[in-house]
Amino acid sequence: MEAALHQNKTFDTIDYSDQKLTDNEFINCEFINCNFSKSDFSSIDFLDCTFKNCNLSLAVLKNTGLKNIHFTGCKLMGLDFSSSNSFLFSMKFHDCLLDYSTFIYKKLKKIDFIDCSLKDVDFSNTDLSLASFKNCDLSNATFVECNLEKTDFRTSKNYSFDPSENKIKGTKVSHAALAGLLEKFDLNIE
Template sequence: MKQVFIEEKTFDKIDFTQNHLSKGEYEYCNFVNCNFSHADLSDIKFLECEFLGCNLSLVNLDRTALKEIKFKDCKMLGLNFGDCSEFGFVVDFDTCILNHSSFSDITSPMKQRVRLKQTVFKNSQLHEVDFTECDLSSSVFDNCDLTRTIFERTILEKADFRNSFNYSLDPELNRIKKAKFSQSGIAGLLDKYDIEIDMTD
């Protein structure tokens, strides 16, 4: 099958559930208010692209390359980022809904830990997202809802949780050296002990 190469193009309000995105490489492209729901994006390369106001729920990301990609105002339910190509994987999220997505790849013993160093999650909802065995060193969770999000054997060194909420993580199961937490968020580090913390003093 012929591979396309597309550069500096804006795709506006396209329904990719009906018009499939061609396999190939997309550089410096913008996808604006597009519908990718359940679409097959496997083996496609995206380089320095932006997705703005798109629905990417349940897309197939097998071997998809996401290199310096920005997602803003996107709906991204049930995605498995662990299936993406590891090479050059860099993503940022602003005002996105990532519920039930996974950045973990524990099913494949041959792949390395998913690297999310310095990733920014801003104003986003991450309910029940799986970060098992990810490297989130120096990442920032800015005003994010982390309800029932899974952190297990995760590297969280120098990660910043100060402005986020509803998180629960076990310091004994994760590496949290020099991670930053707010006083109100400390309770999320002690959930397993089933104790009550009085923050009024």
């Protein structure tokens, strides 16, 4: 794709896999059933865009601007969001597969993850305050040095984090998850 400004456009069922898409800007665009697996999004800006049923697995996000982006039904495996541009970084995820992705050092305040698979995702050093994890699977997700204040985990499963290594004031967890939060103490909880 040649460098250009794309505004108010819909991209449907297009295969961009393994392509370099640098120096483009997308404003208020919609991507439906597109394949971006292993694409290079370096230095692209997305503003107020929606991705529906797209595959972005292993895409390169170096200095990519992700501003008010909504992902629905997308496959986003192995993405390194930590390398993307932090300016106005804002996203929402619904029914997405984000396994093996990384959000290290990102400000994810008030972010929504709804019905998502977040297995082996690294959230180290992130600000997840006021975030919402609704019906998500967080198996082996890493939470170290995170701000989890007022984060809602109540309807999610398989999450575990050390309360002494994270800010947890007002964090909402389910009763069933208490064992995972006390894991390092090797307690027998009955």
